[in-house]
Amino acid sequence: MFGIKKIDIDLKSIGSFAIDLFICSWKGSLRYYMWLAFLGFFIVFWIYGNYQQLSNGMIVTGLNDQVTWGIYLANFVFLVGVAAAAVTVVFPAYVYKYKPMKEVVLIGECLAIAAVIMCLLFVVNHMGRPDRSWHMFPSWLPIPYLKGIFNWPNSILTFDVVVLNVYLGLNAVCAFYYMYMKYIGKEVNKYIYIPLVFIAIVWAFSIHTVTAFLLNTMPARPMWFHSMLPIRFIITAFAAGPALIIIAFTIIKKTTKLKIKDEAINLLAQIVVWCLGIALFLTLSEVVTELYAGTEHSFSLQYLMFGMHGLNNLVIFFWFSLFAMVTSFVLLLIPQVRKNLKILPYICALAFVGIWVEKGMGLLLPGFTPSPIGEFVEYTPSIIEIFNSLGNWAIGFMVFTMLAKCAVGILTGELRYKPTLAKGED
Amino acid sequence: MSKDKENKDFEKNKNECAEAVAATPIKKTRRDFLKKATTVGTGAFVGAAALLTGSDEAEAKTTWAEWFQRNYRLMTDEEKREAVERLELRYTEEYGKKTTVDTTDAKEGVLFGYALNIQKCIGCRRCVHACVKENNQSRENTAIEWIRVIRMEKGHFLPEDMDKGSPQGLPFGKKGEEYGIQVGGNAGKPVGVVLEGQHYYEPESVPEKDAFYFPIQCMQCEKPPCVKVCPVRTTYREPDGVVVIDYNWCIGCRMCMGACPYWARRFNWGEPNLPKEDMNPKTHYLGNRPRMKGVVEKCTFCLQRTRKGRYTACVEVCPVGARKFGNLLDPNSEVSKILDRKRVFRLRADLNTYPKFFYFTD
Numbered sequence: 018m019f020g021i022k023k024i025d026i027d028l029k030s031i032g033s034f035a036i037d038l039f040i041c042s043w044k045g046s047l048r049y050y051m052w053l054a055f056l057g058f059f060i061v062f063w064i065y066g067n068y069q070q071l072s073n074g075m076i077v078t079g080l081n082d083q084v085t086w087g088i089y090l091a092n093f094v095f096l097v098g099v100a101a102a103a104v105t106v107v108f109p110a111y112v113y114k115y116k117p118m119k120e121v122v123l124i125g126e127c128l129a130i131a132a133v134i135m136c137l138l139f140v141v142n143h144m145g146r147p148d149r150s151w152h153m154f155p156s157w158l159p160i161p162y163l164k165g166i167f168n169w170p171n172s173i174l175t176f177d178v179v180v181l182n183v184y185l186g187l188n189a190v191c192a193f194y195y196m197y198m199k200y201i202g203k204e205v206n207k208y209i210y211i212p213l214v215f216i217a218i219v220w221a222f223s224i225h226t227v228t229a230f231l232l233n234t235m236p237a238r239p240m241w242f243h244s245m246l247p248i249r250f251i252i253t254a255f256a257a258g259p260a261l262i263i264i265a266f267t268i269i270k271k272t273t274k275l276k277i278k279d280e281a282i283n284l285l286a287q288i289v290v291w292c293l294g295i296a297l298f299l300t301l302s303e304v305v306t307e308l309y310a311g312t313e314h315s316f317s318l319q320y321l322m323f324g325m326h327g328l329n330n331l332v333i334f335f336w337f338s339l340f341a342m343v344t345s346f347v348l349l350l351i352p353q354v355r356k357n358l359k360i361l362p363y364i365c366a367l368a369f370v371g372i373w374v375e376k377g378m379g380l381l382l383p384g385f386t387p388s389p390i391g392e393f394v395e396y397t398p399s400i401i402e403i404f405n406s407l408g409n410w411a412i413g414f415m416v417f418t419m420l421a422k423c424a425v426g427i428l429t430g431e432l433r434y435k436p437t438l439a440k441g442e443d
Numbered sequence: 444m445s446k447d448k449e450n451k452d453f454e455k456n457k458n459e460c461a462e463a464v465a466a467t468p469i470k471k472t473r474r475d476f477l478k479k480a481t482t483v484g485t486g487a488f489v490g491a492a493a494l495l496t497g498s499d500e501a502e503a504k505t506t507w508a509e510w511f512q513r514n515y516r517l518m519t520d521e522e523k524r525e526a527v528e529r530l531e532l533r534y535t536e537e538y539g540k541k542t543t544v545d546t547t548d549a550k551e552g553v554l555f556g557y558a559l560n561i562q563k564c565i566g567c568r569r570c571v572h573a574c575v576k577e578n579n580q581s582r583e584n585t586a587i588e589w590i591r592v593i594r595m596e597k598g599h600f601l602p603e604d605m606d607k608g609s610p611q612g613l614p615f616g617k618k619g620e621e622y623g624i625q626v627g628g629n630a631g632k633p634v635g636v637v638l639e640g641q642h643y644y645e646p647e648s649v650p651e652k653d654a655f656y657f658p659i660q661c662m663q664c665e666k667p668p669c670v671k672v673c674p675v676r677t678t679y680r681e682p683d684g685v686v687v688i689d690y691n692w693c694i695g696c697r698m699c700m701g702a703c704p705y706w707a708r709r710f711n712w713g714e715p716n717l718p719k720e721d722m723n724p725k726t727h728y729l730g731n732r733p734r735m736k737g738v739v740e741k742c743t744f745c746l747q748r749t750r751k752g753r754y755t756a757c758v759e760v761c762p763v764g765a766r767k768f769g770n771l772l773d774p775n776s777e778v779s780k781i782l783d784r785k786r787v788f789r790l791r792a793d794l795n796t797y798p799k800f801f802y803f804t805d
């Protein structure tokens with residue numbers, strides 16, 4: 018409260034901040050444009066895919082009444098994890114006051130923002146009636162005519178909607194506030210910024226926990242119906258997220274002037290390796306628990322691991338992800354490998370892909386096979402689903418690239434408020 | 444309902460049903476219909492666009508008004524009336540026949556329940572077809588059926604499997620030193636009466652020798668998991684115990700389809716295909732009115748009939764009388780008497796969903 022009057026809000030500098038960020042995110046080297054064009058290529062297909070899906074309905078997907086959730090939600094679940102994993106940067110920085118991390122917190126927050134945006138895009142793709150999204154606006158929102166209704170607190174999905182949007186807001190506020198203060202050359206107001214950061218840390222856990230609850234509260238789907246799911250979600254997210262951040266840091270180090278300390282990357286690598294280890298252990302526990310007794314509730318897992326009744330689309334994915342996770346875990350355990358920043362990004366990429374496969378093909382899809390009445394139906398995503406998914410990823414990467422570029426500009430001091438210039442423009 | 448009328452209804456339905464069974468899929472192209480359907484379906488966006496471009500097409504206006512419509516339970520009587528008028532107009536025009544949309548509420552003192560005699564069921568699927576006809580389900584691409592009859596196979600114990608168990612004795616034991624089979628050879632495959640049914644059976648005639656039949660549909664759970672998970676309260680339990688869906692409110696998130704343990708819910712993946720000539724014009728807002736693409740649907744115990752004191756279509760058509768329906772609160776109703784006197788069970792009772800759909804044997 019007493020802090021609030023300390024922020025000076027100066028409209029002119031805010032305007033110039035917005036303009037500078039915009040210019041910074043659209044201006045770059047040839048390589049930068051090529052990267053944007055590469056992402057844009059997918060977005061063209063994304064537009065086509067969305068047009069098809071909106072005009073013809075979900076029939077253009079590979080989904081059916083037996084397998085009603087597909088790669089849209091699989092990507093959603095995975096990306097919630099990536100968003101939550103920003104905490105692996107923020108936590109050491111602010112809770113352990115780890116200096117090398119503190120300098121790059123902003124990048125982590127940018128990643129969280131991009132990941133939540135992707136989540137929302139995937140959810141909208143999953144919905145049969147995205148035009149009716151307003152039904153989810155709680156009725157107390159001051160929006161005329163559009164009086165929605167929330168199934169609060171019964172439906173876990175309503176919790177998920179709330180926590181995700183608040184998380185997006187928290188990260189956006191933290192990131193942009195920090196950038197703005199740096200931009201005008203002032204220190205952030207600790208009484209505002211630090212509490213927000215700590216709320217965001219706790220919140221990060223909540224988004225992935227609630228997303229796990231979304232799945233594991235359905236006894237109709239025995240594969241998910243166990244209390245290990247939330248912890249497994251968090252652990253795999255905290256392996257995949259930092260792995261992605263390591264890759265991003267490596268690229269930023271290569272292509273920009275921002276100095277990222279090796280210690281920061283080393284710490285992230287350690288988080289990756291331990292989370293991978295625990296994730297593997299949890300997988301082992303699940304496999305033993307389910308397969309030893311071999312009840313009908315284990316059919317999903319059996320179908321995933323070995324195929325059943327001649328259906329085995331997913332088998333290769335399970336074993337690939339296991340291979341990827343074990344290999345990256347073992348490699349990262351070796352200090353010489355873990356500290357070798359040349360090969361580390363490649364191992365991280367392997368771990369990242371491995372976990373993506375594990376959460377999508379390995380967890381979400383088999384939950385629907387067999388169906389509650391024991392029917393085995395195999396699902397293959399349609400080309401439209403693939404277009405839309407790739408497009409969502411491309412949009413997310415574009416958002417992250419642009420945000421990160423601005424963040425780097427601010428952190429290196431290239432983007433600074435120049436009052437005289439702003440005045441001149443007036 | 445007089446006995447006479449009931450019988451007549453039954454006869455009529457039976458004939459209709461026989462036709463439905465015999466009829467091959469309608470081949471006639473319905474491009475006109477489809478075109479029209481797509482226009483309706485593109486929904487609010489088209490409505491908005493048409494409005495913005497100044498087109499005062501009644502169609503666009505309806506779509507637009509429907510888009511702003513509130514959750515059915517929150518509507519005032521006035522709003523409900525308007526909504527119904529809009530729908531009646533739309534359906535009448537679209538299907539070329541006078542269509543009514545009923546909004547009869549649940550009656551006090553009524554709790555609907557259902558009992559199915561698995562001993563009697565012969566797996567003829569007449570109920571399935573009668574239901575499709577009565578409830579205006581999409582006929583093709585993708586066809587929707589609310590009732591599915593599962594064929595339960597009787598597996599066999601075979602003497603030649605006796606020695607084929609696993610694991611075969613001790614792993615490193617010498618021949619002749621094996622200590623017997625740990626798991627019987629017959630256990631490696633479905634034996635006895637197994638719960639691995641399937642619902643695509645196409646026999647020459649029913650009933651088949653090696654099978655019995657197990658119809659499923661929405662169980663109208665008293666503690667419905669589908670209602671719990673719906674984020675926008677689209678699907679809810681009516682006072683007479685029927686779980687309904689406000690088709691105009693559903694956002695198509697399919698949470699409910701994930702949560703239903705009885706695989707009772709169906710999704711309109713595309714624009715539903717309901718031929719004009721097959722459309723049943725006597726509809727209920729929460730029941731069998733034609734649906735749009737992108738929303739969920741399921742059995743409603745034929746609200747449009749049962750709230751008017753009639754039987755459901757499936758009860759009427761069942762040739763062996765395996766299906767019984769009535770008021771659970773009335774001790775003299777058929778269903779109450781069955782619960783009282785027969786051996787009754789519910790499906791997947793371990794899930795604590797308290798279905799109001801019971802199975803029994805004589």
Ligand code: SF4
Pocket residue numbers: 660661662663664667668669670686702703704705706707708741796
């Ligand atoms: S059977 Fe399924 S759809 Fe019907 S009330 Fe129960 S949970 Fe809901």
Ligand code: SF4
Pocket residue numbers: 672673674675676677678688692693694695696697698699700739
């Ligand atoms: S699909 Fe419709 S009825 Fe089912 S949970 Fe979503 S909004 Fe509710």
